[in-house]
């Protein structure tokens with residue numbers, strides 16, 4: 001698998017997928033044919049997560065090729081991400097509680113042999129071991145495989161979901177606080193209380209084209225139980241108006257300023273914020289750190305080519321930048337850094353998020369009803 005760290009690479013991938021493979025997406029998307037054959041899915045998540053390409057652009061490109069009804073499944077998947085983001089924005093304590101729990105569980109499990117074996121891919125479950133290598137090598141796993149992986153981690157290896165979610169964030173190129181934390185919570189059965197996802201031998205065999213056999217799993221485990229409930233915290237996602245001649249902070253979730261809603265505003269200077277491991281609670285693998293750095297450099301080059309004044313700076317230099325606003329980094333480690341250091345930044349929210357997040361108060365099935373409305377705002 002190859003994830004070229006550039007917008008040009010992302011656009012090539014998008015165009016190739018739409019022209020050649022989108023038509024079969026809804027039929028074939030659940031199959032994991034292995035890392036050498038990913039043509040049935042888009043593999044765009046590392047780029048969408050970093051804002052190198054955005055949801056609106058991906059959906060519009062798909063609609064240039066096929067009608068909404070032919071594309072519906074793909075569009076729904078792209079907007080699942082927007083939904084998870086909004087869901088977490090309305091309940092940010094789910095993320096902060098996750099980090100608190102993780103801190104405690106890390107200590108409890110630091111010498112646990114089962115946990116260490118799982119991290120090394122040395123369990124007695126062959127498919128799981130193979131996915132551990134794949135994750136570390138390719139920094140990507142197929143969606144169905146993420147579900148099997150998380151399910152085996154939680155229900156067969158009996159490890160805490162919080163540690164599995166950390167392991168994913170360390171290695172995935174598309175690692176994202178919302179999709180990842182909520183994906184793991186969903187598999188465990190604490191996202192939709194009492195509903196968990198149980199991987200089974202027949203399902204793995206079928207959807208991996210029989211690449212694995214003799215898969216002994218706990219196929220009858222009950223869902224995990226959490227007594228925590230999260231009510232919605234009302235948030236104000238409106239943009240400040242006085243922006244001209246301010247400095248703009250761009251975090252690693254918005255690395256294509258030139259396609260944002262704010263592209264026509266004149267900022268004094270754009271600061272591209274690099275957040276390396278020193279200031280992260282979850283330390284990323286070297287490959288993920290490098291991928292992010294390359295994507296930031298690619299954005300810098302594109303801005304410089306347009307003669308836009310910009311500079312890459314480390315996150316701990318924000319305190320020295322005056323008169324600044326910032327593209328909203330969303331719930332996650334960048335926002336945590338700002339909050340922990342009491343750095344007040346006027347945020348700019350994407351129109352897509354402002355519009356969609358109002359529908360994230362309930363479940364995805366409710367959100368789905370608003371998808372045509374959301375898309376109608378694209379033009």
Ligand SMILES: Cc1cc2nc3c(=O)[nH]c(=O)nc-3n(C[C@H](O)[C@H](O)[C@H](O)COP(=O)(O)OP(=O)(O)OC[C@H]3O[C@@H](n4cnc5c(N)ncnc54)[C@H](O)[C@@H]3O)c2cc1C
Nearest residue numbers: 041042043044045077078081143146174175176179180183
């Ligand atoms: C336990 C678990 C952890 C996950 N962690 C992450 C994560 O950290 N970051 C991340 O981007 N996705 C995560 N996902 C969601 C999903 O697995 C990936 O987005 C998807 O596999 C990316 O591959 P693709 O680009 O080929 O997807 P495609 O099938 O081609 O879909 C197109 C786009 O839609 C979005 N999308 C698709 N499926 C989902 C989904 N189930 N949830 C949210 N968005 C989706 C992605 O942005 C994706 O690029 C996780 C899922 C699970 C079950």
